[in-house]
Amino acid sequence: MAVEESTMIDEVYSQVTDPKLVRERRSQIVAAAVKLFSEEGYYRTTIQKIAREARVSPGLIYQYVKDKDDVLYLSLKDIMDSYCHEIPLAQAGIGDPVARLEASVRAYCKVVDQRKTATVLAYRTSALLPQQRREAVKAMELKSNQLLSECISQGIEAGYFSPELNIEIATYQCVMFCHTWALKYWRLKAYCNLDQYLQQGLPSLLNALLSAAGRDHYDRLITT
Template sequence: MSARAAGGGQPAATRLTAERRAQITEAAGELFGRRGYHAATMRDIALRVGVSPGLIYNYVEDKEELLLLVLDSLLDAYASSIPAALAGLRDPLARFAAAVDTYCRIVAERPEATLLAYQESRSLRRSLREHIKRREVETNALIADCISDGIAQGLFRPVDAELTAYRVVMMAHGWALKTWRLAGRMTIDDYIADSLEMLLGALLTPLGAQRRAEAAR
C-alpha cells in the first residue's frame, strides 16, 4: 500500500507535517499557559516536543503564529464538536443542552487555551485578533441558533439570542478561570448540570417547562 493510500489520499510527508504542527501547538499551549506567552521561548517548546530549536521553524514561522495556532485549535474544537453533538437532535431543548455540555467540556479539556484567549490575544497583531474575533462570533452562533430555535417554538422566552449565548460562554469559561476553586467543590459533570438548571430556569416558558418535564419522565 502506498503512503498516499495509507493516509486516505494525503501524502505521508504532508500528514507527518500536520501531526508535528499539532504536537508543537499542543506543547505551546501548555507552556504558554504555565509560564506565560512572553516567558515561554521557542527553545522551550522545541525541547518539549523533542525537536531541535532550529527545526521548529520548519513548521511554524514564529511564536506569534504558534499563539494563533493554539487559539485557532480551540475554536476548531468548538466548530467541529458542537455540530457533531447536535447531529440527529431535533428538540430545541435537547440541542441547547447538548451545545452547552459540549462547549463546557472543551473548556474543561483545554483550560490553558481558554485562559490564553483572555490573557494573550492582545499580543497578536490586529489582523490576527480580528480573525480570532470573527471565529468566536461564528462558534458562539452555534449556541445562539439553538436559543433562537427554542424561542421560535415557544419554549424559550424572547431573549436576545446572541447576548444569551455570550452569557452561556462566559459561564462555561468560568470553569477554566476559577478551576482552583470549582474543581475542589464539584466535578465538571456537576458544574454543567447546575449551570444548565440555572440557564433553563431563566429561559423556559411554561410550555418549555412542560416539555422538559415530559422528556424527563
C-alpha cells in the same frame, strides 16, 4: 538551480510545502506550545523551550511558521477548533431546540473541562496577537457561539424560548457558563465537580431563556 518554494497553509506562511508534513509538524509544535504557554505564559516561553519540548530544533519551527506570533495563533486556533469539533458531535440527531441547546452546553463544558488550562490561555493571550490575527480568533469564537445561538433562535421560533430575548446576551450566558468552569476552577474545584456544577447551573441557565410554554416542554423532556 534551486527553486525557492513556500506556501500559505491555514493563513500561516510555511517554507515547507508538503501539506501533510506541515500538518504533522505543526500539531507537534502546537502541542508543545499550548502546554508551555499555559504553564509559563507567552513571553516566558521561548522558542528554544518549545523546540526542546517538541523534540525539534529552534530553526525547524521557522520552517513552519513566520514568527512566534504565528505559533500562538495556531495554538489558539487549535483550542477553538476543539470547541467547533466537539459541539456538533453532541448535537447530531437531536432536533428539539431545547434538548439540542442542553446537549451543546454539556458538550462545551466537557471540552472546556478536558482543556481547562488551554481555555484559560485563550483569555490570557488573545490580546497579544497582532490586530488581524486577533480578528481571526474573534471570528472563530463567533463560529462556536453560533452553534449555540442557532439552537436559541430555533427555540424562540418554536415558542420554547422567550421571544424578547436578546440572542447575543443569551448566547453569552451559555458560553460563559461553560468558560467559567475553567476560569474559576482554581476555586470551584474545592466545592464541586463538573457534574455538580452542571446540575446546579444548567437548569437555571435554561430557565433564564425558557418561556412559560418552554418550561412545560422542558419539564416533559427531563421526566421522560
